[in-house]
Amino acid sequence: MEFSREELGDIYAFAVELGKQAGQMLLDAAKLRMGDGSKEEKEHVQKENAVDLVTETDEDVEAFIKGRILEKYPSHKFVGEESYSKGTRRDYLIDDSPTWCVDPLDGTVNYIHLFPMFCVSIGFSHNSKPLIGVIHAPFLNQLFSSCSGRGAWLNETQPLPLIRNPIPPMPEKAPSGCIFSCEWGKDRRDDPNGNMHRKIESFVNMAAEIGGRQGRGGMVHGIRSLGSATLDLAYVAMGSLDIWWEGGCWEWDVAAGIAILQESGGLITTANPPEECATAPIEEVRIGSRLYLAIRPAGPSATETGRAGQERTVREVWRRVRNLDYSRPGA
Amino acid sequence: MEFSREELGDIYAFAVELGKQAGQMLLDAAKLRMGDGSKEEKEHVQKENAVDLVTETDEDVEAFIKGRILEKYPSHKFVGEESYSKGTRRDYLIDDSPTWCVDPLDGTVNYIHLFPMFCVSIGFSHNSKPLIGVIHAPFLNQLFSSCSGRGAWLNETQPLPLIRNPIPPMPEKAPSGCIFSCEWGKDRRDDPNGNMHRKIESFVNMAAEIGGRQGRGGMVHGIRSLGSATLDLAYVAMGSLDIWWEGGCWEWDVAAGIAILQESGGLITTANPPEECATAPIEEVRIGSRLYLAIRPAGPSATETGRAGQERTVREVWRRVRNLDYSRPGA
Numbered sequence: 001m002e003f004s005r006e007e008l009g010d011i012y013a014f015a016v017e018l019g020k021q022a023g024q025m026l027l028d029a030a031k032l033r034m035g036d037g038s039k040e041e042k043e044h045v046q047k048e049n050a051v052d053l054v055t056e057t058d059e060d061v062e063a064f065i066k067g068r069i070l071e072k073y074p075s076h077k078f079v080g081e082e083s084y085s086k087g088t089r090r091d092y093l094i095d096d097s098p099t100w101c102v103d104p105l106d107g108t109v110n111y112i113h114l115f116p117m118f119c120v121s122i123g124f125s126h127n128s129k130p131l132i133g134v135i136h137a138p139f140l141n142q143l144f145s146s147c148s149g150r151g152a153w154l155n156e157t158q159p160l161p162l163i164r165n166p167i168p169p170m171p172e173k174a175p176s177g178c179i180f181s182c183e184w185g186k187d188r189r190d191d192p193n194g195n196m197h198r199k200i201e202s203f204v205n206m207a208a209e210i211g212g213r214q215g216r217g218g219m220v221h222g223i224r225s226l227g228s229a230t231l232d233l234a235y236v237a238m239g240s241l242d243i244w245w246e247g248g249c250w251e252w253d254v255a256a257g258i259a260i261l262q263e264s265g266g267l268i269t270t271a272n273p274p275e276e277c278a279t280a281p282i283e284e285v286r287i288g289s290r291l292y293l294a295i296r297p298a299g300p301s302a303t304e305t306g307r308a309g310q311e312r313t314v315r316e317v318w319r320r321v322r323n324l325d326y327s328r329p330g331a
Numbered sequence: 332m333e334f335s336r337e338e339l340g341d342i343y344a345f346a347v348e349l350g351k352q353a354g355q356m357l358l359d360a361a362k363l364r365m366g367d368g369s370k371e372e373k374e375h376v377q378k379e380n381a382v383d384l385v386t387e388t389d390e391d392v393e394a395f396i397k398g399r400i401l402e403k404y405p406s407h408k409f410v411g412e413e414s415y416s417k418g419t420r421r422d423y424l425i426d427d428s429p430t431w432c433v434d435p436l437d438g439t440v441n442y443i444h445l446f447p448m449f450c451v452s453i454g455f456s457h458n459s460k461p462l463i464g465v466i467h468a469p470f471l472n473q474l475f476s477s478c479s480g481r482g483a484w485l486n487e488t489q490p491l492p493l494i495r496n497p498i499p500p501m502p503e504k505a506p507s508g509c510i511f512s513c514e515w516g517k518d519r520r521d522d523p524n525g526n527m528h529r530k531i532e533s534f535v536n537m538a539a540e541i542g543g544r545q546g547r548g549g550m551v552h553g554i555r556s557l558g559s560a561t562l563d564l565a566y567v568a569m570g571s572l573d574i575w576w577e578g579g580c581w582e583w584d585v586a587a588g589i590a591i592l593q594e595s596g597g598l599i600t601t602a603n604p605p606e607e608c609a610t611a612p613i614e615e616v617r618i619g620s621r622l623y624l625a626i627r628p629a630g631p632s633a634t635e636t637g638r639a640g641q642e643r644t645v646r647e648v649w650r651r652v653r654n655l656d657y658s659r660p661g662a
Contacts, residue, residue: 034489035496050499109553113510114493115571116471117555140447141472158365162445165366168381179444184554190543196535204531212521222440223515225556240446 003098003126005149011073012147015122015134016156018068019143022061022120023136026105029057030114030139050112054105061104061120069100076100080252093251094287096127101255101287107228116140121230123255130287133259135234144234146263152237160264160297161239167265167299170242170309175218175316178242180206181232183225185248195247195324202245202321216320229292233257236294237264243317244294247271247324251288258285265297267310273318282311290326293317334429334457336480342404343478346453346465347487349399350474353392353451354467357436360388361445361470381443385436392435392451400431407431411583424582425618427458432586432618438559447471452561454586461618464590466565475565477594483568491595491628492570498596498630501573501640506549506647509573511537512563514556516579526578526655533576533652547651560623564588567625568595574648575625578602578655582619589616596628598641604649613642621657624648 003011033053066078077099094101100122105111107118116139124132133152135144144160146152152160161167171177182203187195208217224241226232229249235241237260261268267282271291274280285292295313298306334342364384397409408430425432431453436442438449447470455463464483466475475491477483483491492498502508513534518526539548555572557563560580566572568591592599598613602622605611616623626644629637 034493109510110571113552113571113573114569115510115555115566162365179440179446179558184538188538188540188543188548188550190539190548196538200531200535204527207515207519207527208521209519212519217519217521219519221444222558223556224446224558225554227510227553227555235446238445240441240444242444 001098003131008131008147009150011124012132012145012150014072015124015132016143016145018065019120019122019134019136019145022065022104022122023138023143025061025064026057026111026118026120027138029053029060030111033114054108054112057111058105058108062102065102065104065120065122073098073100078102080104081250094125094128094255098124098126100124101251103230103252106230106253107226110227114139115227117226117228117231119228119230119234121252121256123252123257123259125255125259125287128287130255130259130262133256133263135230135256135260137231137234142234144237144260146237146260148259148263150263152260152264154238160237160260163239167239167297167306169301169304169306170295170298170313172301174309174313175206175220175243175320176210178220178313179222179224179240180218180220181224181226181236181241181244182206183227183229183232183246185246187248193325195326198322198324205320206317218316218320229253230257233261233294236296237261237266239264239296242296243313244292245271245317245321247291247326249290249292254292255287258287261294265306266294267307267314268292268294269314271321272323273321277318278315282314288328290328291324332429334462339462339478340481342455343463343476343481345403346455346463347474347476349396350451350453350465350467350476353396353435353453354469354474356392356395357388357442357449357451358469360384360391361442364445385439385443388442389436389439393433396433396435396451396453404429404431409433411435412581425456425459425586429455429457431455432582434561434583437561437584438557441558445470446558448557448559448562450559450561450565452583452587454583454588454590456586456590456618459618461586461590461593464587464594466561466587466591468562468565473565475568475591477568477591479590479594481594483591483595485569491568491591494570498570498628498637500632500635500637501626501629501644503632505640505644506537506551506574506651507541509551509644510553510555510571511549511551512555512557512566512572512575513537514558514560514563514577516577518579524656526657529653529655536651537648549647549651560584561588564592564625567627568592568597570595570627573627574644575623576602576648576652578622578657580621580623585623586618589618592625596637597625598638598645599623599625600645602652603654604652608649609646613645619659621659622655
């Protein structure tokens with residue numbers, strides 16, 4: 001089965017509307033915690049702690065989205081955090097069926113603290129290929145969306161990437177000149193072989209002066225950590241972050257972001273460097289791999305195509321990072 | 332000389348208006364680079380590289396703000412990056428005069444890449460005390476403002492901190508439970524005693540599991556790096572970031588943020604731990620010290636006042652960080 005352009009357009013319009021409503025639910029629940037609600041609401045809020053309230057919102061928003069999708073498209077598959085926890089077969093969640101992959105709340109720690117970098121993420125794929133992505137960060141008034149063949153957009157009117165007349169090539173000495181986005185994650189074991197130390201070594205290689213770190217210094221223009229994998233991907237699609245490198249996310253964190261990034265012209269592959277990182281083929285991302293390296297959309301320079309510049313950047317990152325240790329139960 | 336409440340209110344209204352206009356100038360110049368401008372504008376943009384264009388915008392916005400201030404308040408002093416570079420006496424820029432301390436563009440690297448975390452920062456102080464702060468991040472539609480005695484605000488209507496019924500106490504085991512905000516900075520020397528390595532060691536101590544790092548592991552809830560000292564401070568005032576620790580900024584990066592943070596109930600002192608960090612007095616920040624540690628507004632718990640919780644957090648941070656090496660020429 002294939003979707004016609006018209007059918008896909010209908011699904012896209014539905015997904016955008018759903019993203020807007022779900023984002024509004026997140027913002028409404030946040031405002032309640034700010035103390036803008038009614039007297040009864042305030043009492044409800046004061047009875048529980050922030051983490052419980054956020055879990056409740058997370059579940060409410062997922063139930064809302066899932067209900068709306070199964071009502072409108074009863075034959076489609078729905079994948080979310082809950083599906084994963086309850087599933088028996090954990091290696092692949094996204095197969096060739098028409099599948100919705102949803103994170104009702106990405107950036108949960110940010111949301112608990114009311115730091116604005118949180119969002120809802122709604123991805124739709126078919127034949128294992130991400131086709132539609134909607135990311136709504138309601139506190140930032142930012143709605144990112146894309147549909148295969150129809151472009152990627154900020155707030156439905158501004159095409160992505162933002163700078164496009166022309167789209168800048170990757171810097172000649174990338175990662176120098178690039179903004180590098182990364183997250184510290186939840187694995188904080190103080191073990192030289194644990195993920196925290198693997199990440200830190202990689203971050204420091206990317207940051208250090210050229211010539212430093214035994215020749216691995218990348219002297220990136222800036223390092224950013226936002227606390228939301230989904231928004232990291234959205235900002236790479238925007239062209240605002242040049243490189244995002246991360247391990248440990250799940251399908252629902254990245255499905256919509258990958259759709260938007262690919263539609264904008266970005267590249268996404270694996271975080272872990274292959275053995276021959278200077279020459280190995282740059283493989284298409286596997287959505288469920290938990291290991292991601294994304295490069296922003298890039299135009300051609302006088303000497304190379306945009307794709308060649310992206311691939312050169314991938315190899316320069318691989319040369320500076322350690323393998324991360326994230327796997328899947330059952331995989 | 333003292334300002335009456337009415338006089339200060341007039342200066343505040345003027346500063347807010349100025350912040351709105353200057354932020355709009357930043358956004359207009361950004362949109363030009365996105366390719367939304369006219370044909371002539373596009374040609375102008377394509378002729379120059381992004382960094383030159385940003386320098387031009389930076390200078391234009393500073394000239395606009397300086398001109399408006401000196402026209403309206405010819406007896407006031409104006410301090411900006413330019414004043415510093417041209418000045419002979421570099422140890423103190425803010426004295427007891429009524430002084431405007433302005434950064435036309437904070438988050439310059441973000442602005443070059445069109446990552447939304449950039450802003451204009453306008454501070455007004457008298458008798459060396461920050462009285463008024465205005466921070467406008469136009470791509471985020473966020474205007475932070477405060478005036479001594481009149482509260483701190485987001486978009487002029489939402490009081491800061493956001494969560495205020497009641498304002499949450501600092502977590503019992505802070506820095507655990509806190510979002511820790513920090514920046515990698517420009518000093519990237521790969522020298523074990525350089526600022527990059529001093530920072531990294533400190534970041535890792537704050538991040539690592541409890542019991543790790545020879546008992547220094549702080550297991551913070553999250554680590555964020557936004558690339559704008561000014562917005563870091565604004566988000567601490569909002570209560571969204573719990574702790575900000577940084578060295579190397581200048582007066583114009585922090586003057587407005589300190590005003591807003593203090594008016595919201597936050598605490599700000601020095602980044603560098605004193606010798607007896609468990610008992611040393613927690614000194615008031617010196618605006619020009621280049622070393623800052625900010626703690627969000629905090630309410631009382633059952634066992635301590637809000638201020639006691641903040642001071643406890645300051646000491647827990649000091650216990651985990653290294654001294655940073657930033658000084659002033661002439662100081």
